[in-house]
Amino acid sequence: MIRLDVQSAQGAYPVLVDAGARRLLPGLLQELGLEGRTFALITDRVVQQTAFAAELEGLVREVGREVFLLAFPAGDAHKSLATAVDLYHGLLRRGFRRGDVVLAVGGGVVGDLAGFVAATYMRGVPYVQVPTTLLAHDSAIGGKVGVNLEEGKNLVGAFYPPRAVVFDTEALSTLDARQWANGMAEVIKHAIIGDEKLFGQLEANPVTGLGDAAAFVDVVARAMRVKVDVVNRDERESGLRQVLNVGHTVGHAVEQYSGYALGHGEAVAIGLVVEAVIAERRGLLSPNDAARIAAVLERHGLPVRPPYDDVEAVLRLMAVDKKHTHAGWTFALPSAIGRVEICRVQPDEVRQAYEEVREGHRP
Numbered sequence: 001m002i003r004l005d006v007q008s009a010q011g012a013y014p015v016l017v018d019a020g021a022r023r024l025l026p027g028l029l030q031e032l033g034l035e036g037r038t039f040a041l042i043t044d045r046v047v048q049q050t051a052f053a054a055e056l057e058g059l060v061r062e063v064g065r066e067v068f069l070l071a072f073p074a075g076d077a078h079k080s081l082a083t084a085v086d087l088y089h090g091l092l093r094r095g096f097r098r099g100d101v102v103l104a105v106g107g108g109v110v111g112d113l114a115g116f117v118a119a120t121y122m123r124g125v126p127y128v129q130v131p132t133t134l135l136a137h138d139s140a141i142g143g144k145v146g147v148n149l150e151e152g153k154n155l156v157g158a159f160y161p162p163r164a165v166v167f168d169t170e171a172l173s174t175l176d177a178r179q180w181a182n183g184m185a186e187v188i189k190h191a192i193i194g195d196e197k198l199f200g201q202l203e204a205n206p207v208t209g210l211g212d213a214a215a216f217v218d219v220v221a222r223a224m225r226v227k228v229d230v231v232n233r234d235e236r237e238s239g240l241r242q243v244l245n246v247g248h249t250v251g252h253a254v255e256q257y258s259g260y261a262l263g264h265g266e267a268v269a270i271g272l273v274v275e276a277v278i279a280e281r282r283g284l285l286s287p288n289d290a291a292r293i294a295a296v297l298e299r300h301g302l303p304v305r306p307p308y309d310d311v312e313a314v315l316r317l318m319a320v321d322k323k324h325t326h327a328g329w330t331f332a333l334p335s336a337i338g339r340v341e342i343c344r345v346q347p348d349e350v351r352q353a354y355e356e357v358r359e360g361h362r363p
């Protein structure tokens, strides 16, 4: 078992990563002093059908006064205020009170939404993240919770850390190849931000499934360590944490433009390639490293070209992003494999790089 510790102004919390880590949950809830409470297991309707969710519910019953499940339709289109309102009503109907505990069991959509509900219901109740997608190795850590608006992704939210993260890699056994690749985009992103050795490993041996359990736990925990190290130094994104957004300024706009036909990781993969080309064009990143970024994403089954040619529409969506302030656009751009820098970027640089990638001059 790998344990990482996340520092937070609202209280430090542990991240447990292992094949079978779900079995640690009852003991952990006791250690955290959360036994004997009512637990609301919030999930989506796909995860609800899995044996993992059923087993988890049983495990929590061992320590809870009462356990009930609330499920909403799967997908980013449902990471909305409307779904949050449904969940508030569901919690109230079940007599859920202050001090009771939310368990967010699912991918990034469940984690962001259930975390947002936990942050706001009765001004805040404790919650625990139990990720079930590979992508959620990222979303479960760091306390960024929130919902999308029609105008853009994650426009309403909070920094609200969980009491713990329990990442059981066995939960990933039911993911299909597309969801696997989707999650690998953020693993690759973490390698680009801070783990050159991991990046080299992914180039040499693409990770396309669970494979050897211990080796996989090592890979995913290394990606998680990159995130934890950043969050521990800048929990509320006053500066450094912006590096975690590499690929996301273009990525979020493309994801939004697709109407969520593209998964978050798929959109981030496209964003990583476009942003690597912006970095290369301004002499920040070597052409070789830009090509390596595109190649490793492609080898993991991810899209590396924007499927849409309306760059002006993508720019308009980018203008709604939180990183677009009155001072202009702040981007996190890779400057080497394992290093990302915060830069001001002009719209023309995005136009040129986007069109270059779109027209297939890359990788």
Ligand SMILES: NC(=O)c1ccc[n+]([C@@H]2O[C@H](COP(=O)([O-])OP(=O)(O)OC[C@H]3O[C@@H](n4cnc5c(N)ncnc54)[C@H](O)[C@@H]3O)[C@@H](O)[C@H]2O)c1
Residues within 6 Å of the ligand: 044, 045, 046, 047, 050, 074, 075, 076, 079, 106, 107, 108, 109, 110, 112, 132, 133, 134, 135, 136, 138, 139, 140, 141, 142, 143, 144, 145, 153, 154, 171, 172, 173, 174, 175, 176, 179, 182, 186, 263, 264, 265
């Ligand atoms: N808060 C953060 O720091 C952060 C970080 C990264 C991404 N995100 C957010 O996370 C979301 C994307 O997360 P995601 O890709 O996990 O999406 P998701 O939660 O929609 O999951 C993807 C699909 O996989 C299904 N699924 C989940 N677990 C499964 C399992 N074990 N077996 C089979 N199917 C399963 C889901 O039902 C869904 O259909 C986006 O909204 C993104 O903005 C947040």
Ligand SMILES: O=C(O)C(=O)C[C@@H](O)[C@H](O)[C@H](O)COP(=O)(O)O
Residues within 6 Å of the ligand: 138, 141, 142, 144, 153, 154, 186, 237, 241, 244, 245, 248, 322
């Ligand atoms: O945790 C972070 O910080 C991240 O930027 C992680 C991203 O992978 C994630 O997609 C995050 O939700 C982006 O959030 P945003 O609030 O900057 O849109």
Ligand SMILES: [Zn+2]
Residues within 6 Å of the ligand: 138, 186, 248, 264, 268
């Ligand atoms: Zn992301």
